[in-house]
Amino acid sequence: MAGHSPSVSVKDVAAAAGVSIGTVSNVLNRPDRVAAPTRDRVERAMADLGFVRNESARSLRAGSTRALAYVMLDAGNPFFTDVAEGIERAAEHAGLSLFLCNSGGRARREATHVEHLEQQRVQGLLITPVDPESRTLDAIAARGMPLVIVDRIRKGHQFCSVAVDDVLGGRLAVEHLIDQGHRRVALIGGPLSIGQVADRFEGARAAWAEARLPPDDLVVIVVETLTVAEGRHAGERLAGLPSGRRPTAAFCANDLVALGLLQQATAAGLRVPDQLAIVGYDDIEFAAAAAVPLTSVRQPRQELGRVASALVLDEASNPGHQHQQMIFTPELVARASTLG
Amino acid sequence: MAGHSPSVSVKDVAAAAGVSIGTVSNVLNRPDRVAAPTRDRVERAMADLGFVRNESARSLRAGSTRALAYVMLDAGNPFFTDVAEGIERAAEHAGLSLFLCNSGGRARREATHVEHLEQQRVQGLLITPVDPESRTLDAIAARGMPLVIVDRIRKGHQFCSVAVDDVLGGRLAVEHLIDQGHRRVALIGGPLSIGQVADRFEGARAAWAEARLPPDDLVVIVVETLTVAEGRHAGERLAGLPSGRRPTAAFCANDLVALGLLQQATAAGLRVPDQLAIVGYDDIEFAAAAAVPLTSVRQPRQELGRVASALVLDEASNPGHQHQQMIFTPELVARASTLG
DNA sequence: TTGTACGCGTTATCAT
DNA sequence: ATGATAACGCGTACAA
Numbered sequence: 001m002a003g004h005s006p007s008v009s010v011k012d013v014a015a016a017a018g019v020s021i022g023t024v025s026n027v028l029n030r031p032d033r034v035a036a037p038t039r040d041r042v043e044r045a046m047a048d049l050g051f052v053r054n055e056s057a058r059s060l061r062a063g064s065t066r067a068l069a070y071v072m073l074d075a076g077n078p079f080f081t082d083v084a085e086g087i088e089r090a091a092e093h094a095g096l097s098l099f100l101c102n103s104g105g106r107a108r109r110e111a112t113h114v115e116h117l118e119q120q121r122v123q124g125l126l127i128t129p130v131d132p133e134s135r136t137l138d139a140i141a142a143r144g145m146p147l148v149i150v151d152r153i154r155k156g157h158q159f160c161s162v163a164v165d166d167v168l169g170g171r172l173a174v175e176h177l178i179d180q181g182h183r184r185v186a187l188i189g190g191p192l193s194i195g196q197v198a199d200r201f202e203g204a205r206a207a208w209a210e211a212r213l214p215p216d217d218l219v220v221i222v223v224e225t226l227t228v229a230e231g232r233h234a235g236e237r238l239a240g241l242p243s244g245r246r247p248t249a250a251f252c253a254n255d256l257v258a259l260g261l262l263q264q265a266t267a268a269g270l271r272v273p274d275q276l277a278i279v280g281y282d283d284i285e286f287a288a289a290a291a292v293p294l295t296s297v298r299q300p301r302q303e304l305g306r307v308a309s310a311l312v313l314d315e316a317s318n319p320g321h322q323h324q325q326m327i328f329t330p331e332l333v334a335r336a337s338t339l340g
Numbered sequence: 341m342a343g344h345s346p347s348v349s350v351k352d353v354a355a356a357a358g359v360s361i362g363t364v365s366n367v368l369n370r371p372d373r374v375a376a377p378t379r380d381r382v383e384r385a386m387a388d389l390g391f392v393r394n395e396s397a398r399s400l401r402a403g404s405t406r407a408l409a410y411v412m413l414d415a416g417n418p419f420f421t422d423v424a425e426g427i428e429r430a431a432e433h434a435g436l437s438l439f440l441c442n443s444g445g446r447a448r449r450e451a452t453h454v455e456h457l458e459q460q461r462v463q464g465l466l467i468t469p470v471d472p473e474s475r476t477l478d479a480i481a482a483r484g485m486p487l488v489i490v491d492r493i494r495k496g497h498q499f500c501s502v503a504v505d506d507v508l509g510g511r512l513a514v515e516h517l518i519d520q521g522h523r524r525v526a527l528i529g530g531p532l533s534i535g536q537v538a539d540r541f542e543g544a545r546a547a548w549a550e551a552r553l554p555p556d557d558l559v560v561i562v563v564e565t566l567t568v569a570e571g572r573h574a575g576e577r578l579a580g581l582p583s584g585r586r587p588t589a590a591f592c593a594n595d596l597v598a599l600g601l602l603q604q605a606t607a608a609g610l611r612v613p614d615q616l617a618i619v620g621y622d623d624i625e626f627a628a629a630a631a632v633p634l635t636s637v638r639q640p641r642q643e644l645g646r647v648a649s650a651l652v653l654d655e656a657s658n659p660g661h662q663h664q665q666m667i668f669t670p671e672l673v674a675r676a677s678t679l680g
Numbered sequence: 681t682t683g684t685a686c687g688c689g690t691t692a693t694c695a696t
Numbered sequence: 697a698t699g700a701t702a703a704c705g706c707g708t709a710c711a712a
Binding site (some may be wrong): 007050053054055056057058059065066075079081082084085088092098100101102104109112113116117118119120121135142143144153193211219228234259260262263266278285286288289290291292293 | 392434437629631
């Protein structure tokens with residue numbers, strides 16, 4: 001029950017239990033090869049001394065760590081924490097720890113995290129990168145670190161990735177709005193350099209074109225970041241339009257933007273969905289929880305995490321591993337924000 | 341630019357650069373003691389071979405890790421990710437990595453995470469425990485691991501903690517409602533075994549008593565978990581009451597419950613705040629972003645994380661460290677959900 | 681069944 | 697300024 005800072009090692013345990021360090025190690029790693037009485041004595045000694053196995057030494061010797069890591073783009077966005085939850089479950093099932101690191105969208109911090117993680121020799125690295133095209137990722141993979149890109153696409157087949165079909169998602173959203181009778185729709189999102197945003201808009205345009213509606217009636221409002229605040233700003237711009245020119249519906253590139261828009265619209269006295277219908281993206285819990293429950297395009301978030309984990313573990317342990325790009329199918333969840 | 345799975349070590353770099361491993365180590369740790377030309381040669385070799393310093397070996401030798409860890413109670417709750425953000429900043433500033441682990445409220449998973457982290461010899465452990473009274477925490481601290489309890493209180497002074505004065509928070513919320521003229525108020529939260537919930541309600545009752553209002557007009561609705569879903573259920577119960585007996589205001593033990601309540605109330609046709617005023621707790625971003633922006637009791641979340649980090653680092657490096665229990669002061673942020 | 685001894689990759693000390 | 701070498705704590709052949 002005692003034990004102090006100078007941490008106690010197998011050697012100390014061995015001395016206290018009157019056995020050799022080899023036996024202590026066996027108690028730790030192959031308990032069956034140790035006679036029960038000896039084992040008890042050793043375990044008692046470990047408890048008494050407060051022995052804590054040194055993972056640095058263990059993994060140095062063993063050559064591999066018992067941990068996975070996920071570098072998140074934004075821990076404040078429930079979408080990513082749900083993905084993380086899926087990874088967490090998979091890691092737990094595989095007997096591994098999961099370290100979550102948050103880049104907060106900052107490339108610098110992301111690089112630091114990745115560097116440390118690589119030095120830690122984690123078994124595998126899952127990442128939603130700030131910039132999916134960054135060559136840094138190739139360098140990491142080239143050094144042999146199992147790597148899976150989460151919720152982003154990378155051209156080529158340098159590594160595994162899991163993502164959702166954003167073009168389809170955009171299409172589903174706008175088809176739904178057209179079905180509901182809308183003929184003038186706003187697309188709100190940005191920056192357009194984010195592949196996902198571009199894809200969602202592309203799908204939206206495709207649906208619009210197929211319905212033979214005039215391109216000019218699909219109004220793009222570009223925002224700087226996918227946040228609630230930007231959603232509010234977009235709402236102000238929208239509310240400022242003369243009611244004749246104002247879209248009757250908006251498709252937002254994610255739920256945060258949609259929630260901001262919903263709030264601003266409500267504040268400006270626009271009734272949702274009567275005067276303004278809103279579709280979000282991601283279907284985070286807060287979308288369903290909004291005062292006017294939000295119609296949203298749902299992505300299989302936990303599934304994304306589960307599959308990403310499976311891929312990274314395969315790459316870590318299967319010599320015949322083949323990189324795969326998994327694309328999941330999104331699904332529209334219609335709620336009050338579009339259902340009159 | 342090459343480099344393969346069998347990871348390259350200082351030895352390989354030394355050979356490639358035609359120097360001794362001591363010199364390579366010096367390039368890594370005290371570059372100034374190495375002549376510029378030699379240094380360049382070594383650095384070139386490191387890059388060519390794709391050398392990645394092995395942190396296990398480094399920390400085994402050095403005896404300490406370059407990382408902090410925060411074991412979160414619920415990564416899906418924005419409150420905790422904000423706290424984590426504060427810790428992240430502090431860690432970054434101290435040149436440390438931060439590993440976020442999520443227990444998701446499960447004691448079992450929490451124990452596993454803590455065990456691994458202790459084995460990793462992280463420099464310090466921050467934790468919002470599932471059960472603040474658990475003796476496991478004492479055991480960890482007894483073994484010499486710097487430990488700080490975040491957002492929970494533990495009787496006694498066995499370790500550092502940072503928390504917010506929940507009694508005061510509850511008082512602020514209810515005083516505000518009384519100020520607004522409410523004379524029949526619901527307290528929604530639970531389970532009561534959570535110290536925070538109990539404290540917030542205690543503060544609420546104190547404010548009520550000081551205003552000399554009849555105790556029976558402070559109605560407690562106990563919920564099973566502090567989630568949006570439970571908030572909705574509470575809303576149903578509330579809406580089911582005859583309007584004479586129905587409270588005109590509700591104080592929810594956190595924002596998730598408040599958002600659920602807001603949604604249900606809206607769906608049931610209750611106007612907020614006219615027929616039902618709502619106060620939440622935590623002031624997460626989604627509280628301000630709600631269609632009817634939520635009045636809430638704000639906790640200094642990032643500050644909580646920053647101070648917790650400072651405490652754990654002090655404990656890790658200052659031999660004269662004294663355990664401290666920091667209590668922060670909450671603040672009421674009044675918004676439309678209570679302002680007629 | 682238990683003990684001995686070596687090596688994992690790095691750092692730091694001490695020579696040179 | 698650079699090189700040789702002994703730890704750090706653990707796991708694992710191999711020997712007993």
